[in-house]
Amino acid sequence: MVLKFYSFSSPTAGCGAVALTLLEKRVPFEVIHVDMADIKTPEYLAKHPWGQVPMIDDDGFILYESRAICRYLAEKYADQGTPLIPTGLTAKARFEQAASIELANFWPLVRRITIEAVYNPRRNLPVDEAALAQARSELPAKLDVYEVILGTQKYLGGNEITLADLFHLWFAPPLNRAGHDVMLNRGPNVTRWWNDISSRPSWVKLQAEGIKSVS
Structure with a gap:
């Protein structure tokens, strides 16, 4: 299942950081563009209680907070793309x-x-x-x-x-x-x-x- 990336369309702030990490790590993903109204719906808040972006759904694993997402991607895909977190x-x-x-x-x-x-x-x-x-x-x-x-x-x-x-x-x-x-x-x-x-x-x-x- 391809990773789902909930984001605004503009590569600004945390959305840009996660998108950049995905590209650097060469990770396929489906972007789900949302707006301010979308992220305040009950359905979205059930996944992200703060009602913000970015958020990812990696085959059922939901993760929000951009720095946490970037670290997760860098470590999960450590063997592909640009190394972004050292191992020593x-x-x-x-x-x-x-x-x-x-x-x-x-x-x-x-x-x-x-x-x-x-x-x-x-x-x-x-x-x-x-x-x-x-x-x-x-x-x-x-x-x-x-x-x-x-x-x-x-x-x-x-x-x-x-x-x-x-x-x-x-x-x-x-x-x-x-x-x-x-x-x-x-x-x-x-x-x-x-x-x-x-x-x-x-x-x-x-x-x-x-x-x-x-x-």
Whole structure:
């Protein structure tokens, strides 16, 4: 039974992360496009009590939360596609360290910038200018540390790409479309790393075509 992937059509946030992982791991899947009304129905809530996307149904195994889904896919299909989670003890520890760095230091700030600079104006909601200014002022210091880390290795977890790197692409599409490229004019190591991960063929394909089923 082909894996079912419940998702919005746009490769943004968690939906984009899961779609990217599926493509990198060369996993066939059937995408089931849903909208905001669909994910609040009793039928959907019976599977995903939070009423969100993404979610997968892998032959009856239901899993939600994008980072959990990506880890599951990377480990289940470890022997195909791009290796995205190392297997050695120390290498995996460095991957988990890098994943924690993204979750604690990068994601909260870029998420806040996306909400206040893109989503709230689009929905005619008030913009928290103070929160937006704070996130924009804090992000450069975080990326200065990235610059140091990436000066000694190719990727955040070492010299091989991992999920920790790909997770940084979550909010790139809406920010770039709105002219808020948060990675513009950073240090040379950050710029080199960002150009590397954002130009991967799987990611370029998602930006061009959206999230589509793969047989």
